[in-house]
Amino acid sequence: xxxxxxxxxxxxxxxxxxxxxxxxxxxxxxxxxxxxxxxxxxxxxxxxxxxxxxxxxxxxxxxxxx
Amino acid sequence: xxxxxxxxxxxxxxxxxxxxxxxxxxxxxxxxxxxxxxxxxxxxxxxxxxxxxxxxxxxxxxxxxxxxxxxxxxxxxxxxxxxxxxxxxxxxxxxxxxxxxxxxxxxxxxxxxxxxxxxxxxxxxxxxxxxxxxxxxxxxxxxxxxxxxxxxxxxxxxxxxxxxxxxxxxxxxxxxxxxxxxxxxxxxxxxxxxxxxxxxxxxxxxxxxxxxxxxxxxxxxxxxxxxxxxxxxxxxxxxxxxxxxxxxxxxxxxxxxxxxxxxxxxxxxxxxxxxxxxxxxxxxxxxxxxxxxxxxxxxxxxxxxxxxxxxxxxxx
Numbered sequence: 001x002x003x004x005x006x007x008x009x010x011x012x013x014x015x016x017x018x019x020x021x022x023x024x025x026x027x028x029x030x031x032x033x034x035x036x037x038x039x040x041x042x043x044x045x046x047x048x049x050x051x052x053x054x055x056x057x058x059x060x061x062x063x064x065x066x
Numbered sequence: 067x068x069x070x071x072x073x074x075x076x077x078x079x080x081x082x083x084x085x086x087x088x089x090x091x092x093x094x095x096x097x098x099x100x101x102x103x104x105x106x107x108x109x110x111x112x113x114x115x116x117x118x119x120x121x122x123x124x125x126x127x128x129x130x131x132x133x134x135x136x137x138x139x140x141x142x143x144x145x146x147x148x149x150x151x152x153x154x155x156x157x158x159x160x161x162x163x164x165x166x167x168x169x170x171x172x173x174x175x176x177x178x179x180x181x182x183x184x185x186x187x188x189x190x191x192x193x194x195x196x197x198x199x200x201x202x203x204x205x206x207x208x209x210x211x212x213x214x215x216x217x218x219x220x221x222x223x224x225x226x227x228x229x230x231x232x233x234x235x236x237x238x239x240x241x242x243x244x245x246x247x248x249x250x251x252x253x254x255x256x257x258x259x260x261x262x263x264x265x266x267x268x269x270x271x272x273x274x275x276x277x278x279x280x281x282x283x284x285x286x287x288x289x290x291x292x293x294x295x296x297x298x299x300x301x302x303x304x305x306x307x308x309x310x311x312x313x314x315x316x317x318x319x320x321x322x323x324x325x326x327x328x329x330x331x332x333x334x335x336x337x338x339x340x341x342x343x344x345x346x347x348x349x350x351x352x353x354x355x356x357x358x359x360x361x362x363x364x365x366x367x368x369x370x371x372x373x374x375x376x377x378x379x380x381x382x
Binding site for chain 2: 013021
C-alpha cells in the first residue's frame with residue numbers, strides 16, 4: 001500500500017478511488033485521534049457553545065450543535 | 067458584469083462597482099485603498115491565503131451541490147477529495163502531463179491541511195441542522211451577485227455591489243446566508259464579535275433580501291481554525307434588523323460620497339490610526355517612509371497584480 005506522502009506527491013489523474021479511500025481513511029483516523037486526545041485531557045479542542053455575534057431572538061444556539 | 071473590464075470608470079479613479087473587501091479597505095484607510103485598488107499593489111507572498119480560503123469554500127460548495135443532486139455522501143466525499151487534489155496540482159502541460167503539487171511553504175495552510183480541513187468539515191457537520199434552500203428549482207449554492215445599490219454615481223448611474231454567497235439555508239424558523247471562513251488563530255467568542263457590526267455581513271444580508279426576495283435574518287458563519295496538526299470548527303450567527311440594514315445603506319452612501327471626493331481631488335489621505343489594526347497594515351512600512359522613496363520600496367516588496375479589482379469583477 002502506498003504511503004500518504006507518496007499518494008500526495010502523485011499526479012491526481014493517476015490516483016484510483018482506492019488511493020483516495022486510503023487518504024480519506026487516514027484523515028478520518030487523524031480526526032478520531034484528535035477528538036480522543038481532547039476527551040482524555042479534558043480539554044475542549046473546539047470552543048464551548050456561547051452566544052456569539054449578535055444574539056438572535058427566538059433561536060436556541062445549542063441547536064447549532066456547537 | 068462579466069463584460070466590464072474594470073470597476074472604475076474609464077480614464078478615472080472613480081470606482082463604481084464595489085465589493086465588501088473594497089468598501090472595507092476604504093473604510094480602514096483611504097491610502098491603503100489607493101495602493102490596493104487604484105494602483106493594484108499586492109504584498110508578495112499573500113497569494114496562498116486567498117487561494118487556500120477560496121479552495122476551502124469552493125470544495126465545500128462542490129460537495130453540497132453533489133449531495134443535493136442525489137450523490138451518495140461517501141461518493142460525494144470521494145469526488146470532493148479528487149477535486150481538491152486536482153485543483154492543487156500546478157503547472158500541468160496543455161496535453162495534461164506533468165505538473166507538481168501546490169507548495170505553499172506554510173505549515174498551516176497547504177495542500178494536505180486543505181484536504182484534511184474539508185474532509186473533517188463534512189464529517190463534523192454530517193448531521194447539520196441547516197438545510198439548503200431551493201430557489202427557482204435550483205439549490206441556493208455558490209450565489210454570485212451583482213446588484214444596484216440605492217445611490218447614484220456622479221454619472222447618474224447606480225453604484226454596483228458585487229459578491230459571492232456560499233449558500234442560502236434554513237435554520238429553525240429562519241433563513242440565513244452561510245459564509246465559510248478560515249483562520250490560523252484560535253476561534254474564541256471574540257472572533258465572532260468582529261462580524262457585528264460588519265461591512266460584509268451587512269452587505270450579504272442586504273443582498274439576500276434584495277436580490278432573492280428571501281427574508282434573510284442574517285449570516286451563519288462557519289469558521290475553521292487551520293492549525294498545523296488539526297482543524298477545528300465553530301459556528302456563529304450574526305443578524306441584522308431592517309433598521310440596521312437601512313442604517314448601513316445610509317452609511318455606505320456617505321462612504322461612497324467620500325470616495326468620490328478623494329477621486330475628484332486625486333488624493334487619498336492616510337488614516338494613521340489604522341496602521342496597527344488587523345495584524346498591521348501591509349503598507350505600514352511604505353507610509354512611514356518619505357514620499358520620495360515610497361515607490362522604490364513598493365516595487366521591492368509588492369507586486370502589481372490588480373487582484374483586488376479582479377475579485378470585484380469575478381464576484382468574489
